[in-house]
Amino acid sequence: xxxxxxxxxxxxxxxxxxxxxxxxxxxxxxxxxxxxxxxxxxxxxxxxxxxxxxxxxxxxxxxxxxxxxxxxxxxxxxxxxxxxxxxxxxxxxxxxxxxxxxxxxxxxxxxxxxxxx
Amino acid sequence: xxxxxxxxxxxxxxxxxxxxxxxxxxxxxxxxxxxxxxxxxxxxxxxxxxxxxxxxxxxxxxxxxxxxxxxxxxxxxxxxxxxxxxxxxxxxxxxxxxxxxxxxxxxxxxxxxxxxx
DNA sequence: GGCACCTGTCAAAGATTCCTGACACATCTC
DNA sequence: GAGATGTGTCAGGAATCTTTGACAGGTGCC
Numbered sequence: 001x002x003x004x005x006x007x008x009x010x011x012x013x014x015x016x017x018x019x020x021x022x023x024x025x026x027x028x029x030x031x032x033x034x035x036x037x038x039x040x041x042x043x044x045x046x047x048x049x050x051x052x053x054x055x056x057x058x059x060x061x062x063x064x065x066x067x068x069x070x071x072x073x074x075x076x077x078x079x080x081x082x083x084x085x086x087x088x089x090x091x092x093x094x095x096x097x098x099x100x101x102x103x104x105x106x107x108x109x110x111x112x113x114x115x116x117x
Numbered sequence: 118x119x120x121x122x123x124x125x126x127x128x129x130x131x132x133x134x135x136x137x138x139x140x141x142x143x144x145x146x147x148x149x150x151x152x153x154x155x156x157x158x159x160x161x162x163x164x165x166x167x168x169x170x171x172x173x174x175x176x177x178x179x180x181x182x183x184x185x186x187x188x189x190x191x192x193x194x195x196x197x198x199x200x201x202x203x204x205x206x207x208x209x210x211x212x213x214x215x216x217x218x219x220x221x222x223x224x225x226x227x228x229x230x231x232x233x234x
Numbered sequence: 235g236g237c238a239c240c241t242g243t244c245a246a247a248g249a250t251t252c253c254t255g256a257c258a259c260a261t262c263t264c
Numbered sequence: 265g266a267g268a269t270g271t272g273t274c275a276g277g278a279a280t281c282t283t284t285g286a287c288a289g290g291t292g293c294c
Contacts, residue, residue, distance in 0.1 A: 011141075011144065014144075015139060015140075015141060015144070017209070018135050018136075018138050018139030019135075019136070019139035019140070020139075021135050021139075021209065021214060022132060022135030022136035022137075022138075022139045023132075023136070023281095023282095024128075024132060024218075024221050025282090027128065027131075027132070027214055027217060027218040027221065028218045028221070030211060030214045030215060030218065031214065031215035031218035031219065034211050034212070034214075034215040035215075039240080039241095040240085040241075040242095041239075041240060041241085049283095050283070050284060050285085051241090051242090052242090052243080052244090052283080052284070052285085053282075053283055053284075055241090055242075055243090056281095056282080056283090057282090071241085074240085076239090076291080076292060076293095077290090077291050077292060078239065078240050078241090078290085078291060078292080079240065079241065079290075079291085080239095080240060080241075081240090081241070081242095085211045086211075087210075087211065088209065088210065088211065089208070089209065089210050090208070090209035090210075091206070091207070091208055091209070092134070092138065092205065092206065092207035092208070092209065093204075093205065093206050093207075094147060094151050094202045094203075094204065094205065095151070097138060097144055097147045097148065097151075098147060098148035098151040098152075100144060101141075101144040101145045101147065101148035102148065104141050104144065104145070140251095140252095142252090156270080156271095157270085157271075157272095158269070158270060158271085166253095167253070167254060167255085168271090168272090169253080169254070169255085169272090169273080169274090170252075170253055170254075172271090172272075172273090173251095173252080173253085174252095188271085191270085193261075193262060193263095193269095194260090194261050194262060195260085195261060195262075195269065195270050195271090196260080196261085196270065196271065197269090197270055197271075198270090198271070198272095235294105236293105236294090237292105237293085237294085238291105238292090238293085239290100239291085239292090240289100240290075240291080241288100241289080241290080242287100242288085242289085242290105243286105243287085243288085244285105244286085244287085244288105245284105245285095245286090246283105246284090246285095247282105247283085247284080247285105248281100248282080248283075248284095249280100249281080249282070249283090250279100250280075250281070250282085251278105251279085251280070251281085252277105252278080252279070252280085253276105253277090253278075253279090254275105254276090254277090254278100255274105255275095255276095256273105256274090256275090257272105257273085257274080257275105258271100258272085258273085258274105259270100259271080259272085260269100260270080260271080261268105261269085261270080262267105262268090262269085262270105263266105263267085263268085264265105264266090264267085264268105
């Protein structure tokens with residue numbers, strides 16, 4: 001059976017993905033998590049970035065579905081949140097952008113903060 | 118002859134593309150230009166947006182190589198700048214992001230304004 | 235208890251991006 | 265000349281995003 005045709009992401013989804021990836025730090029974070037999943041504090045040290053900041057960037061990436069974090073219990077009892085990248089795949093072409101643009105709910109702009117879901 | 122393997126965009130390039138496309142207005146602009154190339158003033162009216170603003174967004178899109186504008190002389194002598202989308206194609210996967218992240222010149226961050234080139 | 239490590243959140247400052255109104259210049263038409 | 269349409273740019277305020285330092289809570293070890 002042939003591969004499924006390229007799925008068309010919704011405008012809101014694509015918007016979150018693109019704005020999440022369109023940042024140097026976030027790109028590096030994805031790159032760092034590519035070679036090995038890691039927990040927040042260690043990652044922060046590795047790429048030289050404050051924890052609160054990293055935390056926020058990871059949230060943005062997770063909200064876009066590009067990485068996932070799971071709270072794990074280390075042997076010594078400490079709880080640490082490990083993050084790893086998801087095998088995402090997006091294609092960017094004029095057509096796809098046009099399709100996505102047609103499905104932008106406007107809410108994506110203002111709901112960003114109320115995004116309690 | 119087989120298709121060429123997916124080219125790996127540089128970090129700076131991908132960064133410009135993603136941040137350019139990661140904006141509702143810019144997505145709509147691309148969508149609008151998809152169905153018909155148009156000149157600035159007309160486009161501004163079509164999507165209800167001020168000219169100065171549209172001008173800025175178009176610049177961002179053009180800088181990312183997603184659209185191209187050409188100054189043309191209308192029959193009545195008026196010079197108008199027509200924009201049209203370029204047949205761009207980008208793939209977004211963890212690998213590609215990681216590769217791109219490794220080639221970020223930092224300059225991309227600060228050069229944005231001095232980008233006189 | 236005191237120290238080291240983990241997690242998370244908040245508020246305030248800094249830096250960017252986004253948006254608007256005003257201005258300058260050019261051409262054609264009435 | 266006055267008016268309509270086109271192009272482009274600039275200054276200033278509004279809205280966002282980014283970044284930092286301080287705090288709070290938790291567990292294990294000396």
